[in-house]
Amino acid sequence: MSPxxxxxxxxxxxxxxxxxxxxGVRATxxxxxxxxxxxxxxxxxxPVRGQSGGVDARALEGMELTWALLRKLSEGGFKVPHGQTGVLRPIPDDRARARFERNLPPELAHRWLRRDDLSVPLAPAWAxxxxxxxxxxVDGAAFVGALLEASEAQVIRGRAWRWTAHSVEVRGAAGSSPLSSTFQAVIHCGGSIxxxxxGESRTHRMGSLLTLDRPAAEFPLSxxxxxxxxxxxxxxxATYESPAQTWQEPTLPLASLGWLLGKGEALTDLSGVGVTGRWTGSRLSGLKIGQDAGGVWHLxxxxxxxxLLGPLLARELAGQVALSLAEPPAGGRSHTPSQAR
Ligand SMILES: Cc1cc2nc3c(=O)[nH]c(=O)nc-3n(C[C@H](O)[C@H](O)[C@H](O)COP(=O)(O)OP(=O)(O)OC[C@H]3O[C@@H](n4cnc5c(N)ncnc54)[C@H](O)[C@@H]3O)c2cc1C
Known part of the structure; x- marks a missing residue:
């Protein structure tokens, strides 16, 4: 059995x-x-986030690891659609530019472009x-699928209903009987849902993507x-719905559709681009990483x-979990709890 x-x-x-x-640690x-x-x-x-231009202290490290992983997966024969194409951030005014400039670490490669240098037409409103x-x-589902396959982990389709630091109760398809197993460590990576x-009270934010029949540009604009x-x-x-303290069924309100189209049109000329579908999801804020008081690990x-940061933080957590498995049990516990934050 996997530990x-x-x-x-x-x-x-x-x-x-x-x-x-x-x-060298097998996972289920x-x-x-x-x-x-x-x-x-x-x-x-x-690496340069949102409308504030914030740069996470670990953004460069995280970005390098994500690209390195994608290269390694490609060399291993996995097909993960992605492109290290560069990202263009149109900035509305001088104040916003000053804000971005304050946040940009010198070691992050970047360049301020003049309008004549641009290969896509930006609306005049962008300064x-x-x-x-x-x-x-990167294509999210393909990346995740390749990582899972490369890990050779046993994957069970079903829902964990109850768990402790060493045991879990799983239910598969409706009507199937619960399955209980024990493990040396349990790591909860359940995301928003x-x-x-x-039953946690945390901040969830919903957003939608319209899928298009062709890219508006060869690189992302944001x-x-x-x-x-x-x-x-x-x-x-974009992820733009109001934050909520509980997970909500993903929906795309009509008013949000109008807002999203307006934002897209404001970025560049979308004439001739067709909509092929939509995807809606919910993301969770407030990083939780480490082991909680009950011994369950979290990311x-x-x-x-x-x-940007998921693979980097996962590598660190995996290292901590592997180390804890190698430690001899002390005082009846197999882990030294470090508070999840
Ligand atoms: C609209 C939108 C746009 C985004 N754009 C970007 C972007 O451009 N760049 C970027 O870096 N990030 C982006 N994100 C954020 C990114 O998608 C998330 O940060 C990331 O996918 C979260 O990954 P996760 O593994 O924590 O959770 P998830 O991807 O949500 O995975 C959790 C999985 O756990 C399963 N699960 C949960 N509980 C249980 C249980 N008890 N038993 C069994 N299975 C369980 C769920 O079914 C799910 O499959 C975007 C998010 C949204 C919504």
């Missing part, structure tokens, strides 16, 4: 399983297979354009919403940085 159980197979759980396998992954934010058709790898040559996009199922290439054309998306709350 470790991972609950949830999004980018967090799949990355944890992958890095555990690199450390249980995944309900629904409402994974990580199945986003095209996620940005964008500046920041080019991030090391950014890009999993946090809701676990401010307020994003346009990006994808495996089957392109996307226009969740990756917010809008799941693909």
């Amino acid at each position: 470790v159980l991972v609950i949830g197979a999004g980018i967090a759980g799949a990355s944890v399983a992958y890095f555990l396998s690199e450390l 992954v249980i995944d309900a297979g629904i409402h994974a934010a990580s199945s986003v058709p095209s996620a940005l790898i964008n 500046h354009a920041l080019w991030l040559p090391e950014g890009g996009w 999993g946090s809701g199922w676990a 401010f307020g919403a994003y346009l990006a290439p994808s495996a089957t054309g392109g996307v226009l998306g 969740s709350g990756l917010s809008s940085k799941g693909f």
Whole structure:
């Protein structure tokens, strides 16, 4: 039997399983297979976030690891649509530019472009354009699928209903009887839906992507919403619904559709681009990583940085879990609890 159980197979759980396998620890992954934010058709790898231009202290490290992983998976024969194409951040005015400039660490490759340098037509309302040559996009579901396969973890489709530091009760398809197992460690990577199922009070935010028959540009454009290439054309998306303290069924209100289209049109000319479908998901904020007082390990709350920081944080957590398995049990416990934060 695998010593470790991972609950949830999004980018967090799949990355944890992958890095555990690199450390010689086999994992079993249980995944309900629904409402994974990580199945986003095209996620940005964008080190300069949102409209504030904030740069996470670990953004560069995270971005480098994500691209390195994608290269390794490609060399291993896995097909994960992605592109390290660069990301363009149109900036509305001088104040916003000053804010972005204050946040940009000198070691992050970037360039302020003049309008004449741009290969896509930006609306006149944009005063500046920041080019991030090391950014890009990735197909979320394909990335997660490749990590899981490469980890050689046993994957069980079903829902973990109850768990402790060493045991879990699983239910598969409706009507199937519960299955109980014991493990040396249990890691909860349930994302937004999993946090809701676990009864936690945390911040959830819903958003939608319209899938497009072609990309609006060869690289992502992002401010307020994003346009990006994808495996089957392109996307226009954002996470923009009001934050909620509980998980909510993903929906796309008509008013939000109008808002999203407006944001897309404001980024660049979308004439001739067709909509082929939509994808809606919910992401969870408030990073939780480490072991809780009950001994259960956690990696969740990756917010809008799941693909930027998820693999990096998963590698660190996998290292801690592997170390705890190697430690002799002290005082009847097999783990030294470090508070989940
Ligand atoms: C509209 C939108 C756009 C986004 N764009 C970007 C972007 O451009 N760049 C970026 O980096 N991030 C982006 N994100 C955020 C990113 O998608 C998330 O940070 C990331 O996918 C979260 O991964 P996760 O593994 O924590 O959770 P999830 O991907 O949600 O996976 C959790 C999985 O666990 C399963 N699960 C939960 N509980 C249980 C249980 N008890 N038993 C069994 N299975 C369970 C669920 O069914 C699910 O499959 C976006 C999110 C949204 C909603």
